[in-house]
Amino acid sequence: xxxxxxxxxxxALTLLAFAWRTFRLDFQSLWRDEVDAIYFAVRPLQxxxxxxxxxxxxxxxxxxxLRPWFFVVGTSEFALRFPSTVAGVLSVLLVWHVGRRLxxxxxxxxxxxxxxxTNVAAVAALLFAVNPYQVWYGQEGKxxxxxxxxxxxxxxxxxxxxxxxxWKLWLSYxxxxxxxMYVHLLMVLLIPLHLLWFVIAWPVARSHWRGYGLALAxxxxxxxxxxxxxxxxxxxxxxxxxxNFTPLETVLRTLALSHARGFMTTTPLLWLxxxxxxxxxxxxxxxxxxxxxxxxQNAPLSAWRRIGLLLTWLLLPIAxxxxxxxxxxxxxxxxxxxxxxxxxxxxALGLRVLAVNGGRLAPLIAALLLVYVVGLWGWLxxxxxxxxxxxxxxxxxxxxxQQRATDDLLILQIPHQEWAYRYYTSDFGRNPFEGSDxxxxxxxxxxxxxxGRPDEIEWxxxxxxxxxxxxxxxxxxxxxxxxxxxxxxxxxxxxxxxAAVLEEQKSFAGxxxxxxxxxx
Numbered sequence: 001x002x003x004x005x006x007x008x009x010x011x012a013l014t015l016l017a018f019a020w021r022t023f024r025l026d027f028q029s030l031w032r033d034e035v036d037a038i039y040f041a042v043r044p045l046q047x048x049x050x051x052x053x054x055x056x057x058x059x060x061x062x063x064x065x066l067r068p069w070f071f072v073v074g075t076s077e078f079a080l081r082f083p084s085t086v087a088g089v090l091s092v093l094l095v096w097h098v099g100r101r102l103x104x105x106x107x108x109x110x111x112x113x114x115x116x117x118t119n120v121a122a123v124a125a126l127l128f129a130v131n132p133y134q135v136w137y138g139q140e141g142k143x144x145x146x147x148x149x150x151x152x153x154x155x156x157x158x159x160x161x162x163x164x165x166x167w168k169l170w171l172s173y174x175x176x177x178x179x180x181m182y183v184h185l186l187m188v189l190l191i192p193l194h195l196l197w198f199v200i201a202w203p204v205a206r207s208h209w210r211g212y213g214l215a216l217a218x219x220x221x222x223x224x225x226x227x228x229x230x231x232x233x234x235x236x237x238x239x240x241x242x243x244n245f246t247p248l249e250t251v252l253r254t255l256a257l258s259h260a261r262g263f264m265t266t267t268p269l270l271w272l273x274x275x276x277x278x279x280x281x282x283x284x285x286x287x288x289x290x291x292x293x294x295x296x297q298n299a300p301l302s303a304w305r306r307i308g309l310l311l312t313w314l315l316l317p318i319a320x321x322x323x324x325x326x327x328x329x330x331x332x333x334x335x336x337x338x339x340x341x342x343x344x345x346x347x348a349l350g351l352r353v354l355a356v357n358g359g360r361l362a363p364l365i366a367a368l369l370l371v372y373v374v375g376l377w378g379w380l381x382x383x384x385x386x387x388x389x390x391x392x393x394x395x396x397x398x399x400x401x402q403q404r405a406t407d408d409l410l411i412l413q414i415p416h417q418e419w420a421y422r423y424y425t426s427d428f429g430r431n432p433f434e435g436s437d438x439x440x441x442x443x444x445x446x447x448x449x450x451x452g453r454p455d456e457i458e459w460x461x462x463x464x465x466x467x468x469x470x471x472x473x474x475x476x477x478x479x480x481x482x483x484x485x486x487x488x489x490x491x492x493x494x495x496x497x498x499a500a501v502l503e504e505q506k507s508f509a510g511x512x513x514x515x516x517x518x519x520x
Contacts, residue, residue, distance in 0.1 A: 009122060010096060017092045017129040021085040021138040024385040026077040029394035029509075032482075034141040035420045038075050041066035042431045052182070053225050061182035062143040076428040080141035087145040088138025094152035095341050096125040101159045103306060103345060105352070106291040118355040118366060120289075123348035124341070127373070132262025132380040134340055139385075143183050144337045150180035151190060151338035155313070158194050161212060162205045163301075170211040177215075178222040186335050188226065189317050191219060196316060200308045204301045233328050243329040248322055251331055255318065258333045259340050263389055264380045271376060274369050275347065282349030283311065289352045310349075314342040347373075391481050391510030393417065397424040399506065400477055400513055406441060409473040414486045415445025417479060444469045446478075449487045462491040466499070470518060476500060478514040 040048060040063040048067070051060035066083070073079045099121030128134055137144040157173040177194075180187035198205050198212060205212070233241070246254075260275045261267040290303035317336045325331050355366035397420060404410065412418055418440065425439040426432030447465045449458050470476060478496065487493075496502075500516035507513075 006122075010093065010125075013092060013125055013129055014089060017089045018085070020130065020381065021088050021135060022082075025081050025085065025139055027385055028139075028388065028390040029392045030077055030080070030141065030420065030423070031390045031393070032416055032420055034080060035393075035423050037063060037066065037141050038070070038080060038423060039419050039433060041070055042075065042433065058185045059143050059183055061179060062146060062184075071430055074429050075423075075426075075432050077141070079428075081139055084140055084142070084145040085138050087149040088134060091134070091145065091149045091152055091341070092125050092129045094149060094156060095128045095344065096121045098152055098156045098159065098341065099124045099345055099348065101156065101163075102309060103286075103349065104291045106289050106303070118348075118352040118363075120345065120348040120352055123351055123370065124345045126370075127344040127347060127377075128341060130374055130377045130381060131259070131340065131344065132264070132377050132384055133259050133337070135381045136262055136384055137334065137337060142334075144334050147180060147184045147187055148338045148340065150176055150183060150187065152341055154180060154190055155194070158197065158212075161215075162198070162201055162208055165208040165211055167211065170215040174215045174218045177219055181222055181226070184335070185226065186321065186330070187338075188223065188230075189320050191216070191223075192320065193313060193316050196312055197309050200305055200312065201301055204305075234324070236328070239328065241328045241330050243325075243332060245325060245329045246331045251318060251322060254333050255336070255339075259343055262377075262380050262384055264383050267380065274372055275376075278347040278350035278354075278369065278373070279343060280350065281353050282346035282351075283307075285353045285357075286310075286346065286349035289349065289356055310342055310345055314339050314346070388509040392508040393420045393481065393511060394424055396479060396481070396506075396508040396511040396513050397421050399508075400479060401425045401439070403515075404441075404477050405475065408442070408475040408477055409470060410441065410443040410477045410479065411446050411469070411492075412443060413446030413478065413480050413483045413492060417481055418443070418445070421479075442473075446483070446486055446492045449489060449491045450485075455489070458489070458491060462495055466492065466495045470499075473518055476516045476518060478512075478516065480512040480514070481510055 040051070040059075045067070048060065048063055051057035051063070066080070069083065070079065073082075100119075103120045105120060134145070134148070137148070154173055154176040157169055157176055161169040161173055177187075177190050180190060195216070198209075256276070257265075257272075260272045287303045287307045290306050292300035292302060317339055321331050321336060351366050351370060354369070355363045358365065397417075400410065401421075401424070410421075412421065419433070421443075422436035422440055423432050426436065447462050449462060451458070476496070478492075483490075483492075496514075496516055500518045502514060503517050504515040505512065
């Protein structure tokens with residue numbers, strides 16, 4: 001692409017990415033972690049600041065950044081999710097920047113001029129713009145789109161620092177990685193990733209080792225508050241995380257499916273075959289179409305080393321998280337969302353491999369494959385935007401709030417849904433939780449019964465708790481969402497069925513609302 005066409009392409013792609021991420025941005029109800037993000041941002045400032053030094057407090061800088069934004073625009077669902085949209089759009093441009101620096105094309109021969117449109121950086125940016133997994137998190141009020149942006153930014157700065165040098169680049173790199181660590185705890189994995197990159201890029205990286213070494217030394221300062229918590233996590237004989245161990249095979253399968261189809265789990269695997277074909281072609285044969293880029297010392301970084309940088313970006317975070325999980329389970333696919341750009345760059349490489357090395361009709365076949373993948377991902381993204389996927393706390397809680405009398409008891413199972421109820425009965429102003437005690441009224445959390453105790457021990461405890469909770473109540477509203485996390489054996493349901501009459505039950509996506517009249 002010449003410079004003018006490149007600018008037009010990037011402008012059009014930016015507008016596409018922005019429009020696609022803002023379209024129906026507030027269609028899905030907030031899930032409880034998104035409500036938590038609002039609460040952590042608007043609560044007293046000292047409580048949010050204390051997260052920087054408390055163990056296992058994830059994302060304090062993300063919540064702190066939301067605070068002034070909410071002060072200006074309020075706390076609506078759109079307002080919460082819009083920063084993620086912006087991060088997702090910026091990531092599209094960063095994919096292009098990283099791709100053209102990490103994977104410069106080999107010189108095209110006259111035979112293959114029809115394949116010049118398969119610019120790896122441009123194709124990868126297009127794929128990122130429409131990838132349903134990235135679009136989903138670009139529409140969620142959590143930090144995952146932001147950490148992807150920060151991973152891309154820090155990687156781009158690292159590549160520039162190694163090739164160009166300069167204290168401004170390395171200081172910017174230090175700032176980007178430091179911010180990333182306080183937006184999400186596991187972004188500390190950027191440090192070993194880029195350290196391995198330094199080894200792979202040797203001896204080209206040698207010319208700027210001092211700048212990188214100083215940046216690496218500087219990263220010890222922001223990491224210090226996390227050291228003791230990470231040490232405790234790795235050495236404690238007790239389970240400290242809220243996750244269950246995931247076998248490596250399941251980890252790889254989950255990631256492969258999530259990044260290929262987003263959250264539309266009913267997608268036939270055959271439809272995803274072109275996605276995996278392009279990825280495999282890029283990972284296995286991408287070295288054939290990568291050129292050498294020269295550093296300031298005129299030392300080439302070979303195509304093999306460049307493909308090594310790409311594959312370690314994809315695989316090392318998975319390996320490290322799995323290794324940590326052998327001691328304390330910490331895996332969930334969104335924690336490594338920032339490997340997604342590496343997978344898309346592999347796909348873009350695969351498309352170029354096919355177009356350049358596949359014969360006379362190869363560019364046409366490559367174009368058809370690209371159109372298919374973009375069309376498939378656009379369709380899956382549309383389904384994500386038009387089908388209720390998240391638990392519909394918004395509708396359920398609005399219904400209860402409208403129908404419930406002031407002297408009716410409300411039982412929330414799980415009890416943490418208290419904050420969603422407070423939020424969805426507010427005016428979505430600067431602090432939706434202010435004055436929410438009155439809106440919440442008489443309420444209680446459902447009993448926790450997942451201790452593993454025998455039924456004959458657990459049942460009397462539940463009976464005692466429920467009798468105390470419902471004392472003097474006539475009408476009881478029950479809101480059930482993720483209830484098995486708290487009461488897997490449904491003791492509370494059994495108690496209510498015995499002690500009350502079910503007068504109404506209404507189902508929403510992932511939520512059940514019940515109204516009981518207690519027996520007199």
